[in-house]
Amino acid sequence: MVRWRVRPGLHLAGLGLAPAIVVTSLAIDILLLGASRDWSALGGWDERFIARTSAFTPSIGLISGIVELLRLGPVATAAGLAVLAITNGGLSEEIGWRGWALSSLRGSGRSPLVASLLIGAMWAAWHTSSPVWELVLTRPWREGLDALAVIVLQYTLLTVPLAVIYTVLVEAAVGSLLVAVLLHASYNLTINLAASAWPGFPMITMLVLIWLVAIALTLTRRLWRAEPAPAPTPGPTRPGRSSARD
Template sequence: MAPTSNPLAGAPAGRHRGDLGLFVALAFGLSWASWGAAMGLGGSAMTPPTALPYLFGAFGPLIAALVVRVRRRRRGEPVPEHAVRFRSRALAWLPLFLVATSATVLGAALLAQAAGGPALSLDGARDVMADAGGPAAFLVSMIVSGPLSEEPGWRGTAYPRMRASMGRLQVGLLLGVVWSVWHLPLFFIDGTVQNELGLATPSGMLFAVSVVPMAMLTAYAYERAGVVASMVTHFAANTTMILLDVHTPVTLALVVGLMAVVAAFLLTVSRSTSGPAPSAGPAPAPAPAYAEPGAPAPR
């Protein structure tokens, strides 16, 4: 009897590619359409009517992640094997990620100062918090814009699906490039940090590059303790850079370099905590290349 094709062969890979493609299309489509509207309206990103499409655009990855999750549940499909579920014991990791990430940015700023760069000052931090409406309003805005609006998408949705067919460093680098490209329209909206830096300047290009090691660092946090940990890491990096007014090419270059070294080291030497634990028993027998008619499909 001629072998028949297994209807389940390649299904997980195809499903992951379909979900990933849907997520990327929605994340880019929603964000870029909203930011395009903000560019068309003109004015500052923080003043009406531009503020509405500008702020909505930041939630493109979160909305795309929710769509993919609802779609998966309606189909009765399992969670991707590399997805990291939240566990209460993961809370112990959060202060570590918060301090370590902030220390990485602070260390780069101190190195830049020692090399003749701008001196660190708390005056700029006070001004930033005052402009935001006070420390509490500033912290809320830093949690919502970036960590909450992006991490459930980039790390919670895209990362585990890419890990199904790629290594950790490969995913970190590729997803970092995609994430960096996603930010590009912000360079053309008045009032954003990216617009103040300018795309065609050394600082602007270094900011775009800095997203790649940032993606690697948040990926490590995600693998250790789930999406909450990647949100904390994202929050720590963004908040520290804004409070320290990191914008000069020297400081940004040191942030990129130091963060890349730390992230690559962690991803290289640490064992992945996502996916099923390795079995201590003998390797299972290979699945048959085909199923006889009427036989149960392999699982």
């Protein structure tokens, strides 16, 4: 599951894909769509990030323990964000999504596309946090269900194409969970920094780019075909030793 020795390009893809999508989204927004950006808005990003992070404290235990650390300055805020990205999302989620769910679904004969769609749907439901349920349960039941459906749909529009990208990258790394953790941490880190630095960050443009990447991967790799997932190649055995016990 945790394979360190994979092609170096896969580690770079895990770390660099999210920043590339964010930079491309900003470039499209400014150069093609004519949006104007107030570069002075970059100032005070750390205070905005702390405010965003503090809002999740009731539902994410680790955050409540390090919010005060984030208040020590921009460097501490960036370091704290990196820790949160790796632990809350990277490690805490990927053990389940790609470490167990993806391998189980692929092992049962489902195609990479079907496995990704199922994980994307579960992933969206997972992200309905306590504030969402408070919103749903404090409204009349029909309004609450409508609000829940809209929120889950919004998450699904993001998690489904992301799940496709994760599946392709993890299977290219022969099931390496490390690559998935790097991608998840890089995505959380990049998106949170971008959203904190620019309150008007072009999320729609970014979402369209993510869908285009997922569709391109689906078509070029024919993810609808139910072929077995790549199996790890056995490592070399020492001379004079048998790989099996007598």
